[in-house]
Amino acid sequence: MRLAHVRSAGAAASTPWRLVAALDPGGARWIDLEPARLRARAARRPGSTDAAVPTEPITTLDAHLGGGRRVAELEPLVSGFAPRDDADPVVLDGAGLRFGPAILRPTSFRDFFAFEQHVRATWSRSGRPIPETWYRLAVFYFQNVSEVMGPDDPVRAPRGSTELDFEIEVAALIDVEARDLDAATAEDAIGGYVLLDDWSARDLQRDETVMGLGAAKGKDFALSIGPWLVTPDELAPRRPAGATAADLAMAATIRTQDGRTVEMPTGRLSDAQFSFGELLARASADARLRPGDLVASGTVGGGCLLEARATTLGRYLQPGDEVILEVEGLGRLSSPIAGR
Numbered sequence: 001m002r003l004a005h006v007r008s009a010g011a012a013a014s015t016p017w018r019l020v021a022a023l024d025p026g027g028a029r030w031i032d033l034e035p036a037r038l039r040a041r042a043a044r045r046p047g048s049t050d051a052a053v054p055t056e057p058i059t060t061l062d063a064h065l066g067g068g069r070r071v072a073e074l075e076p077l078v079s080g081f082a083p084r085d086d087a088d089p090v091v092l093d094g095a096g097l098r099f100g101p102a103i104l105r106p107t108s109f110r111d112f113f114a115f116e117q118h119v120r121a122t123w124s125r126s127g128r129p130i131p132e133t134w135y136r137l138a139v140f141y142f143q144n145v146s147e148v149m150g151p152d153d154p155v156r157a158p159r160g161s162t163e164l165d166f167e168i169e170v171a172a173l174i175d176v177e178a179r180d181l182d183a184a185t186a187e188d189a190i191g192g193y194v195l196l197d198d199w200s201a202r203d204l205q206r207d208e209t210v211m212g213l214g215a216a217k218g219k220d221f222a223l224s225i226g227p228w229l230v231t232p233d234e235l236a237p238r239r240p241a242g243a244t245a246a247d248l249a250m251a252a253t254i255r256t257q258d259g260r261t262v263e264m265p266t267g268r269l270s271d272a273q274f275s276f277g278e279l280l281a282r283a284s285a286d287a288r289l290r291p292g293d294l295v296a297s298g299t300v301g302g303g304c305l306l307e308a309r310a311t312t313l314g315r316y317l318q319p320g321d322e323v324i325l326e327v328e329g330l331g332r333l334s335s336p337i338a339g340r
Contacts, residue, residue: 257320
């Protein structure tokens with residue numbers, strides 16, 4: 001199942017988002033879930049108590065989770081839907097839609113450091129090897145969730161920064177309260193996965209991390225979330241036995257203001273050192289995960305300019321550039337870079 005927040009293309013920014021589900025794998029057609037729910041309830045037999053039809057209005061995924069419901073509870077409504085005809089008004093043409101973030105207001109965001117290539121590139125800049133600790137512990141930091149962007153939303157470097165960078169990642173959305181999870185079963189707490197761009201101001205980050213408290217203003221100005229939430233059952237067939245994650249291609253492309261197209265040589269999701277189960281076990285140790293929390297993989301190898309700037313773009317991002325991220329099965333996230 002693939003879920004998304006949409007409004008009609010060209011609609012005012014104040015227009016409420018609607019929660020939809022993909023009717024076909026390519027995302028060409030989408031089911032408008034609230035009209036589909038009303039139709040299903042109207043079609044029930046008298047006296048029926050069919051639990052597969054939600055009794056509460058379907059507005060956003062955030063509201064669904066906030067009401068104590070898991071993502072999978074929408075699946076019977078989606079799988080049981082059949083269009084009445086080619087002009088069924090409950091079916092929306094993807095070409096006429098504007099997509100928002102797959103989760104509008106995450107309750108928190110933990111970002112891990114799960115890809116060895118990215119870790120090695122980061123530490124090698126100061127001439128140091130990867131610390132032994134990294135191989136033992138899944139480590140993370142908290143990011144700001146007040147500055148969430150969606151597909152096609154412009155991103156601006158924070159004031160005083162000239163080194164804006166992107167980071168292509170995958171995040172798991174938690175859809176049940178959980179604490180002290182076991183790595184072997186922790187992925188049961190995941191409602192779905194999203195494509196994510198964890199933006200960085202490298203110059204601010206470099207200054208801040210000298211103090212040993214992690215990045216702050218170098219990270220908290222923007223977080224872009226991709227267009228679809230994809231449930232775990234869709235990705236399970238792509239996960240080889242013993243792999244830490246589904247074997248999904250990840251791609252980053254930059255279109256510059258002067259007309260160049262620069263492709264970044266990124267790794268794959270299955271390159272991760274730690275599984276999402278291990279990440280969740282670490283995140284939930286002595287702490288409560290809540291529905292709406294995002295837990296991200298960290299940057300895939302080669303998935304940022306910090307690693308590959310010299311051999312690709314040759315500089316950091318500038319106004320007029322556009323960053324296009326794609327993860328196989330999770331959709332496409334385009335972000336134009338705007339000036340201040």
